[in-house]
Amino acid sequence: MPIQVLPPQLANQIAAGEVVERPASVVKELVENSLDAGATRIDIDIERGGAKLIRIRDNGCGIKKDELALALARHATSKIASLDDLEAIISLGFRGEALASISSVSRLTLTSRTADQQEAWQAYAEGRDMDVTVKPAAHPVGTTLEVLDLFYNTPARRKFMRTEKTEFGHIDEIIRRIALARFDVTLNLSHNGKVMRQYRAVAEGGQKERRLGAICGTPFLEKALAIEWQHGDLALRGWVADPNASSAAFAEIQYCYVNGRMMRDRLINHAIRQACEDKLGADQQPAFVLYLEIDPHQVDVNVHPAKHEVRFHQSRLVHDFIYQGVAAVLQQQAEPELPLAKEEPAPRPLPENRVAAGRNHFAEPAVAREPAAPRLSPAGNAPRPTGANYPNAQPGYHKQQGALYRKLLDTPSVEHKEHITVSPPSLDGHSQSFGRVLTIIAPDMALLEREGKLLLLALSVAERWLKQAQLTPRVNAACAQPLLIPVRLKITPEETGVLRRVQTQLAEMGIEIVLDAQHVTIRAVPLPLRQQNLQNLIPELIGYLAQQTTFDAADTAQWIARHLASEHSPWSMAQAITVLAEVERLCPQLVKAPPGGLLQPVDLQTAMTALKHD
Numbered sequence: 001m002p003i004q005v006l007p008p009q010l011a012n013q014i015a016a017g018e019v020v021e022r023p024a025s026v027v028k029e030l031v032e033n034s035l036d037a038g039a040t041r042i043d044i045d046i047e048r049g050g051a052k053l054i055r056i057r058d059n060g061c062g063i064k065k066d067e068l069a070l071a072l073a074r075h076a077t078s079k080i081a082s083l084d085d086l087e088a089i090i091s092l093g094f095r096g097e098a099l100a101s102i103s104s105v106s107r108l109t110l111t112s113r114t115a116d117q118q119e120a121w122q123a124y125a126e127g128r129d130m131d132v133t134v135k136p137a138a139h140p141v142g143t144t145l146e147v148l149d150l151f152y153n154t155p156a157r158r159k160f161m162r163t164e165k166t167e168f169g170h171i172d173e174i175i176r177r178i179a180l181a182r183f184d185v186t187l188n189l190s191h192n193g194k195v196m197r198q199y200r201a202v203a204e205g206g207q208k209e210r211r212l213g214a215i216c217g218t219p220f221l222e223k224a225l226a227i228e229w230q231h232g233d234l235a236l237r238g239w240v241a242d243p244n245a246s247s248a249a250f251a252e253i254q255y256c257y258v259n260g261r262m263m264r265d266r267l268i269n270h271a272i273r274q275a276c277e278d279k280l281g282a283d284q285q286p287a288f289v290l291y292l293e294i295d296p297h298q299v300d301v302n303v304h305p306a307k308h309e310v311r312f313h314q315s316r317l318v319h320d321f322i323y324q325g326v327a328a329v330l331q332q333q334a335e336p337e338l339p340l341a342k343e344e345p346a347p348r349p350l351p352e353n354r355v356a357a358g359r360n361h362f363a364e365p366a367v368a369r370e371p372a373a374p375r376l377s378p379a380g381n382a383p384r385p386t387g388a389n390y391p392n393a394q395p396g397y398h399k400q401q402g403a404l405y406r407k408l409l410d411t412p413s414v415e416h417k418e419h420i421t422v423s424p425p426s427l428d429g430h431s432q433s434f435g436r437v438l439t440i441i442a443p444d445m446a447l448l449e450r451e452g453k454l455l456l457l458a459l460s461v462a463e464r465w466l467k468q469a470q471l472t473p474r475v476n477a478a479c480a481q482p483l484l485i486p487v488r489l490k491i492t493p494e495e496t497g498v499l500r501r502v503q504t505q506l507a508e509m510g511i512e513i514v515l516d517a518q519h520v521t522i523r524a525v526p527l528p529l530r531q532q533n534l535q536n537l538i539p540e541l542i543g544y545l546a547q548q549t550t551f552d553a554a555d556t557a558q559w560i561a562r563h564l565a566s567e568h569s570p571w572s573m574a575q576a577i578t579v580l581a582e583v584e585r586l587c588p589q590l591v592k593a594p595p596g597g598l599l600q601p602v603d604l605q606t607a608m609t610a611l612k613h614d
Contacts, residue, residue: 008130009104011074022161023050023150024170026102030145031178032092033099034058036079037143040201041186044175048192049167051158054147062114062143068123069132071110074100088296092261099145104130105157107148111139172197176215177262180255180289183208212239212289216253220287223250229325231485233295234318236325240272241287243279243330250287257291258299264308268292271319275326292322320485324535331535332490433584434591434599437576444566446576447602454602459571461598462583462590467528468561469586473508473553480510480524487522487534491542496520498546505551532564 020026027044034042037060047053063071070076077096080086102108103125113120120139125132151158161167168191175189179199183206189197199215202208213221224239241250256263268290276286300311312318434457435450448455491499499506499515506513510526522534529537537560544559545551584591590598 008074020101020105020150022170023054023167024174026050026054026106026147026150027056027171028174028178029093029098029102030054030056030147031175033145034060034143035178035182035185036091036093037061039142039185041188043188044171044190046168046171046189046191049161049164050147050171051150051161051164051167052148054150055144057142057144059140059142062117062141063110063112064114065117065121065134068110068112068121068134072099072103072108072123072125072130072132076100086302087300089301090259090296100125100130102147105154106150106152109146109148110143111137111145112143113139113141115141175199177255179211180215181257181260181262181291183211216287216289217249219247220250220253224289225329227290227325227329229321229328231321233298234321235293236290236322237293238290239288240276240290240326240329243276243284243286251285253287253289254285255289258301258310259293259296260291261301261310262308263310265310267312267315267319268322271322272326275323275330279330288326290322292318294318317484324485324487327535328488434580437573437580440571440573440576442570444571446571446580454604456600456602457580458598459576459579460566463566463579464561464564465587465590465595465598466579466583467564468557469583470528471509471526471557471560480507480512480526481530482524483522487538489520489522489535489538490518491520495542495546498542502545502551505553505556509553509557528561528564537563 020029023046027046027050031042031044034056037058039058039060041059043055043057045053045055045057067078073096075096077093079091079093079096080089099108099110107124109122109124111120111122120137121134122137122139123132123134151161172189175187175197179185179187179197183202184204186201187197187199188195199211202211209221212224216224220239220241223242223245225242227236227238227240229236241253254269256265256268258265258268272286272288272290273280280286294312298313300313303309303311433450435448435455438447438449438454440446440459441456444458444460446457446459448457496515496517499513499520503513503515510524511522511529512524514521514523520538522538525532525534540563541560545556548555
């Protein structure tokens with residue numbers, strides 16, 4: 001078969017295969033055209049699920065008579081004129097394919113009138129070459145599009161249409177999504193002559209919750225938490241359901257919009273899911289209605305035939321921004337204000353997000369410490385929370401595991417009951433190194449070899465000492481690393497006073513903050529805090545500092561290190577070697593005289609004796 005140019009109707013039908021999947025696709029394209037035309041009222045009439053009739057009437061600006069024929073032509077649009085327009089598109093439509101594609105698989109009639117015309121005009125395309133006929137008609141200012149007998153000339157496509165009820169259900173869902181995107185527009189939906197939906201326009205600054213409740217249901221409205229989050233050109237607003245109150249009925253409520261365009265984007269859904277992860281069950285889904293505003297130059301909407309997906313130029317930035325926004329509102333909902341009384345320790349908040357910062361519990365060996373060894377403990381000897389306090393928390397260091405660990409570290413029992421003190425092994429002969437890492441013993445132990453002897457080292461304790469050293473200011477202030485997205489937290493006036501008192505000292509530790517009347521913004525943190533859940537850590541730190549009469553950098557660094565989550569779960573050989581090398585470099589005193597709980601010799605002689613046979 002020779003190469004030839006396809007006839008216009010066939011070319012349009014091929015394009016329709018991507019644009020027009022079902023009647024709901026037609027409704028979406030035509031209603032979006034009405035919104036682009038500035039309509040404030042749109043009436044949608046459907047018959048037989050859209051198979052027989054789809055009529056869209058609006059009060060927009062209308063189309064001039066001279067442009068009606070072009071409106072039904074392929075690649076003809078008023079939305080863009082250059083590549084720059086495409087790269088910064090703000091209208092819902094821009095390709096100029098929808099009307100031509102729809103008219104090629106149906107009997108389409110376009111009637112329109114502009115405000116400066118005395119009469120309306122009607123256009124329709126017919127024939128193999130899709131010739132457009134224009135004639136006078138009666139019509140108010142605005143546009144009406146009628147689509148009759150969808151897929152009448154493509155039987156294969158019509159065969160795949162579902163039942164009338166199913167197809168109308170898809171149309172209803174499209175209108176619901178559009179109604180949530182444009183509160184300022186009245187939308188009326190009728191099916192077979194019966195009014196099914198009426199969404200009245202909400203005035204600027206009016207109560208949007210009424211429409212939200214009508215679409216998503218009263219239970220969602222009662223459990224919805226409002227979000228207002230902004231950073232530079234990024235803005236996030238909307239509602240997210242309290243995960244602790246989520247139910248199976250909320251599973252389908254996942255509406256997301258980017259610059260007013262409805263989206264089904266995996267990146268956005270992942271960020272929201274990650275923010276809610278600790279509070280949702282394995283079979284639960286987050287429920288949300290969120291609106292993301294972003295510089296049009298930073299997003300590409302021309303990546304999907306039906307414009308259901310977008311591509312962000314800085315996807316990681318957008319992901320983290322959405323995560324921070326959702327996590328912040330959930331955090332404020334979950335936590336009461338921090339008590340600042342000196343007699344009470346700062347409470348530990350609800351479980352932090354495990355993706356942003358996993359948790360780490362340090363087991364205490366059943367041996368007494370050397371009096372001179374530094375003892376790491378929470379401020380005010382506050383008790384550590386247990387799993388019973390937080391039913392949603394993942395299990396930490398269980399009693400059974402702790403018992404096995406203590407059994408390994410316990411010294412042989414003696415007959416008398418006097419207090420036993422076990423000194424850590426001295427490494428004077430090799431003061432620059434702990435030894436060679438042989439293997440990792442789950443969950444956080446490293447088996448070392450030095451001069452033919454075996455030693456067991458607690459990697460989590462070594463990591464804690466390393467972070468404490470990295471946080472303690474020496475000659476110069478700790479190196480502050482700017483956050484990609486500053487973390488903004490709401491605080492009380494008392495907490496503001498606490499932070500003003502220690503702001504300079506925190507900056508020397510690498511924690512840079514900016515205060516205003518009701519919020520603190522964390523702009524930079526030192527390396528050990530980069531991967532931590534600052535939404536949880538900073539409120540705890542404020543509570544600790546409120547109990548201190550004076551600021552001590554070493555004590556504060558010790559407290560922070562104690563409360564940081566481990567960044568290694570599970571540990572690998574490479575991670576263990578890296579951490580030990582850093583400890584040997586920054587904390588040589590620990591190598592020479594290891595504190596209790598860090599290093600323990602392994603007694604192989606007893607095991608070898610037990611295995612000997614006569």
